[in-house]
Amino acid sequence: MPEVGRGRVANYIPALARIEPDQFGMAVRTVDGELFGVGAAEAPFSIQSISKVFTLTMALGFDGEALFERVGREPSGNPFNSLVQLEHEAGIPRNPLINAGALVVDDVLLSRTYDAKGAILEFVRDLCGSLDVAYDEEVARSEREWGDRNAALAHFLKSFGNLDNPVADVLDVYVHHCALRMSCAQLTTAFQYLARGGVNQATGERLMSASLTKRANALLLTCGVYDAAGDFAYTVGLPGKSGVGGGIVAVMPNHWCVAVWSPGLNESGNSLAGTRALELFTTKTGISIF
Amino acid sequence: MPEVGRGRVANYIPALARIEPDQFGMAVRTVDGELFGVGAAEAPFSIQSISKVFTLTMALGFDGEALFERVGREPSGNPFNSLVQLEHEAGIPRNPLINAGALVVDDVLLSRTYDAKGAILEFVRDLCGSLDVAYDEEVARSEREWGDRNAALAHFLKSFGNLDNPVADVLDVYVHHCALRMSCAQLTTAFQYLARGGVNQATGERLMSASLTKRANALLLTCGVYDAAGDFAYTVGLPGKSGVGGGIVAVMPNHWCVAVWSPGLNESGNSLAGTRALELFTTKTGISIF
Amino acid sequence: MPEVGRGRVANYIPALARIEPDQFGMAVRTVDGELFGVGAAEAPFSIQSISKVFTLTMALGFDGEALFERVGREPSGNPFNSLVQLEHEAGIPRNPLINAGALVVDDVLLSRTYDAKGAILEFVRDLCGSLDVAYDEEVARSEREWGDRNAALAHFLKSFGNLDNPVADVLDVYVHHCALRMSCAQLTTAFQYLARGGVNQATGERLMSASLTKRANALLLTCGVYDAAGDFAYTVGLPGKSGVGGGIVAVMPNHWCVAVWSPGLNESGNSLAGTRALELFTTKTGISIF
């Protein structure tokens, strides 16, 4: 695919800037558990914002839809780290998948758990049915050090009274779950509950009602790929979540989860080759939610 | 349903302001042609912005995806008649379903047809398989007279060079298709091509490829209900298009189309009771695209 | 002066686009009536937005400070023809010297006079003590034809209920006073009332109280040069009003009025050489209001 190796690798933190751009991996796992892999499907990478789906699922488990009193569920139409919208809308982030919204979600987890970082790690390991998932402390530290935009967002939220915990604690949780390292194969396992009506594939445990699972997928579709929601829905046609590490996970409910990874990003911060691979995948198979 | 009769009837033009708010109708038509109706399912009403799906379909037929050089396909995150976004984005409307985008679509139809108003009416009648669809000239006139916001949008687009035809002509086409009168039952017939992979139910004629039909549905999901796309996807879970006349049409691909009508609007300009009815419908049946 | 002939001549209407850029004129007239001229000081040019000071003065004469219920008096911080601010601020233009505000002022004149265009012309002729001032009908027509941005502003104001007269009438008055042709020498006579505490130099008639004259000068300082108010106050240090025809008039209360003309514009739409000439003038003389 000519897109592999093109685009710009995320360079706002040194730990991500030195990734080789011409890598590509893809994995599809069916709701029956069958796995198909291509290229670097087993290579771990920094999942970054993909982790926000995990923290959102945990927060919905704690607070249910009351969460939406502190964060909206509309597409932002602005870059993921914009402060503008937050100012116009008095400290209520547009949705839980942009940075500001994810910070509010992390604040919920800090209030609801004894050890938020530990709880998140345990949650993700349970989803994967594997202990082989960990925080990359170097990436977390680098993100903390260079993360002035996120620090600005957090202080801004705090100034509106929409964070209960200290800014430093919220940022610490945030940079850690963004620094989770996982492979495409692992991600397709972890995201199965969104394809299986809320039931964890690894444990058979129900995480969410079928109705709430549909709603979570709707959130991914309208808010999961930064300010490219319309384009992604148009070309790919699946609920998905991307990260600046170059990963994208997408869900075809009742059928499969698919994950791609390629570090070069397009203008919206989504993997260039990854987006294209998903578009080809749904176009060739003729399968999407629409 | 307690929502019926609540909300605010559109009052920006006299011809709409005098509608009785406590009316409700709903119709579901399967891809096999079976029709189920409730309440005022056969009562004609002013479809307003729902008509933009028809004009968009026509323009895609003429220009294909080249249309997206003149109009985007991202959710707007702003009220439907906002000029702000247009200024920041140099005259390229966010998507073809907000007012500014629909004016560009109408400009395409004016350039591509001899008689745009006639062509639109014929297209809709073909979709319905019936001559019983007409422009409400009084509503069109009232909308023209009170439509300073749309006139502002059109002149603004013109100033950016994104209209080829005279502003007055574009506005004339616009107010006419918004003034189409149709019933819920008729709308479920007319929208069938979006549930049937692009094939007109009334004539069996293919209007769009299966792939483009999926893409059109994706546009409806992300851009069809003004600035409530996230909420509507979250609570209803179907691609849909609403109008300030109180109508909403939604599509469950390969299954059915549903139309509701109730004139009271919520803050986003969507039918209050209609949105609630669709939410109940997809929640009770457990059927949505997610 | 090396700036003469540089910058971009206003090209949004054909009638202005064909002006030779390398022209320069300057005139200073003291409150005692003495006149000093340099270069093309007697050459008439299209005064464009400078005319807004005349219409504002007339409207203040009719409505007094009640005018400020329909228009603000804050610098805009945005380009002169922005619709953004107008939307955020619900149809109340920031100040009477940006386009939107000037349209509201023209609406006042239409309501308060039998023949607004005639009344404006008579007012300006009285200020000059000369009949040798006229509308350039070709410029007015060209501006009307190409003025979609102003038409958008006017319809937008109308949609907020902040115009009482028909949009077409308001635009007709607007394009006419913008199309007044005057020379630097004439402008220094016409603006004398702002240097002389409200008293017309030509007739000795009082147009405004001394207090209101000070206030009008304050408006010029904060709002007279589009979104360059800060820079102009910083470098020139005088209340002034510019036009896209390349003219600028500035006032040193109790001392003199100065007018410059050179058609090349800077990024803010102010005469490049004119701004520089005024900066040199106040720096060399050491005389400014600060």
Add this chain to the structure above:
Amino acid sequence: MPEVGRGRVANYIPALARIEPDQFGMAVRTVDGELFGVGAAEAPFSIQSISKVFTLTMALGFDGEALFERVGREPSGNPFNSLVQLEHEAGIPRNPLINAGALVVDDVLLSRTYDAKGAILEFVRDLCGSLDVAYDEEVARSEREWGDRNAALAHFLKSFGNLDNPVADVLDVYVHHCALRMSCAQLTTAFQYLARGGVNQATGERLMSASLTKRANALLLTCGVYDAAGDFAYTVGLPGKSGVGGGIVAVMPNHWCVAVWSPGLNESGNSLAGTRALELFTTKTGISIF
């Protein structure tokens, strides 16, 4: 004056919220050194943003007009602590007197002095010719603790590369100079250099050239009173700087400085009674810069 005791005392930090609102003081000092005082003219209060004029003067002394590569000089047209503008304008604050701009100025002082807080205090004491000026450490601490909006601004500036020093250091300097306690009488002495062409009244030392002093006054006029520049220029007609502690200082070049203090604030964050007192003062005397 009926305005005394009205308005809202600044309540964003506890240390300011408990001030009695119904206090009023005013002092005028001529360029010859004569002092006239009314009410609590000798009572010290928290000068807050008025201090930004001192730090700006120091930074201009170090960097000259090169300072304006890092900060603009246009009125903001937005609340003093807005992040919106900063995002649209890529980290260059509109002017040095809004919070974001003052943080950049403080960053300059940190880079140019060994001990910025000590240098500022010494500078202000020199202006007053008195050691009786000090930081209120309790106010500084309270402002640091509750200053999430300013922390957001500082991190935001840092993310754009427009701060060289650590965010914590910049904020520490900022909250200290904002916590200076001075009386109206002291402020009229300290500000004399702006009325005396750049010459310190207490020491006779020249701080700025006459030309730069005029320019500093122009900055105060267009940017000194938050987003009320137009109104203040219109009603008061003097360059001035206000603080949320309720103080305002204004300058009539070559004549006098005037300072007022009354803690109740209007919507723009300027002293309500103070603004009114200054308006009466310039209206009754007929003396303003216009």
